[in-house]
């Protein structure tokens with residue numbers, strides 16, 4: 001069964017004269033990790049936020065596991081979907097443990113189950129429970145905060161995860177670690193993940209398929225190999241070319 | 256000189272201990288009641304208009320104007336309407352204290368980062384849940400700061416309330432002014448200052464208790 005299906009979905013914000021997302025259609029199978037790549041303002045965030053109904057499309061249908069989300073209470077849709085953003089959005093007034101337990105609390109899990117889950121999640125994202133669970137977000141580094149954000153989104157083991165540049169503000173080394181951990185988590189959970197990034201290397205490393213967007217449209221949606229072998233349109237070509245140029249630059253300096 | 260002052264002050268406390276304690280307790284009572292009413296009105300009012308930006312702007316402007324009016328003027332203007340005694344004093348002090356509490360509540364409720372709100376909603380918190388579990392607790396430090404400002408203003412201004420017969424530590428000062436008794440003025444002034452200071456300290460303690468994440 002498809003996890004996510006978009007059919008002719010468009011979104012135009014009030015007081016603008018263009019569509020942020022233009023009649024987009026695609027299908028994503030359960031268990032895929034799809035990365036979304038594209039220049040600033042091309043509609044990646046808008047597309048993502050329509051999946052958990054932070055935005056509603058003006059036209060078209062979005063179907064998750066066979067259910068048109070227009071017919072489901074937004075609050076219910078959101079509790080089934082993990083959501084991680086670059087700014088982490090952790091609650092500054094809650095401890096790490098309470099932050100991670102946000103959705104379990106909304107779903108009224110009992111305390112023991114909450115705590116156990118929190119312990120497992122922190123281990124999963126590489127944070128020592130004893131050391132960190134009582135701290136407040138500002139007592140953590142940016143990278144650690146982002147791990148908490150990831151753990152919080154994973155709390156009720158949602159079938160779908162939306163991640164909007166989750167590692168965008170993290171140094172290169174931590175970023176590589178987090179990418180590896182995400183891959184590991186993805187293998188273990190078989191979640192369907194939509195992952196927005198500006199980093200072409202990250203997009204091709206993580207995604208089993210890469211969605212390339214330009215000006216509100218999808219110009220390519222294929223496996224990394226296929227995109228690199230046959231970039232197709234001009235925009236994708238220039239994107240792949242830029243990554244290769246960078247690679248060449250590194251090589252020149254090393255040799 | 257010093258010895259003489261000490262003597263005069265010790266003498267005052269020996270003969271007027273009960274009177275003094277009564278004035279202190281009246282001062283505290285008036286201040287507390289005014290602060291309580293002002294807190295209920297200030298926070299309650301802010302909660303009532305929390306969804307309405309226009310109402311917030313209008314009320315903030317009104318309160319901003321209020322604040323410029325000196326408390327003594329309010330007290331004296333109230334005499335023809337409410338007479339003298341505790342009621343007009345309470346009224347004036349409450350009037351004085353509502354604006355800082357109201358305005359700090361308003362700005363506190365909008366102080367959460369938009370990303371914090373976005374993730375709250377994105378994870379499936381209802382509008383109510385977002386308000387009470389995120390916006391409200393994050394507003395608490397600012398609300399408390401408003402209450403502190405209000406409390407200190409009240410304690411200081413309650414001194415003036417003696418002028419319209421409400422009692423309190425102002426009585427010592429006004430008596431001292433009338434009789435040219437520096438010792439009384441000094442006792443009154445130091446007492447009020449100490450009370451203000453303690454108010455500040457108590458509310459700082461409340462801050463530590465209510466805002467453990469800072």
Ligand SMILES: Nc1ncnc2c1ncn2[C@@H]1O[C@H](COP(=O)(O)OP(=O)(O)OP(=O)(O)O)[C@@H](O)[C@H]1O
Pocket residue numbers: 013014016020038039040041042043044045046047198
């Ligand atoms: N709330 C909004 N109101 C009006 N216009 C908006 C709003 N949000 C986004 N837009 C516009 O919609 C278009 C797509 O924005 P979006 O945030 O989806 O881009 P993005 O691909 O996520 O960009 P970035 O990589 O910079 O995050 C942009 O032109 C943006 O200016």
Ligand SMILES: [Mg+2]
Pocket residue numbers: 044045046164
């Ligand atoms: Mg974006």
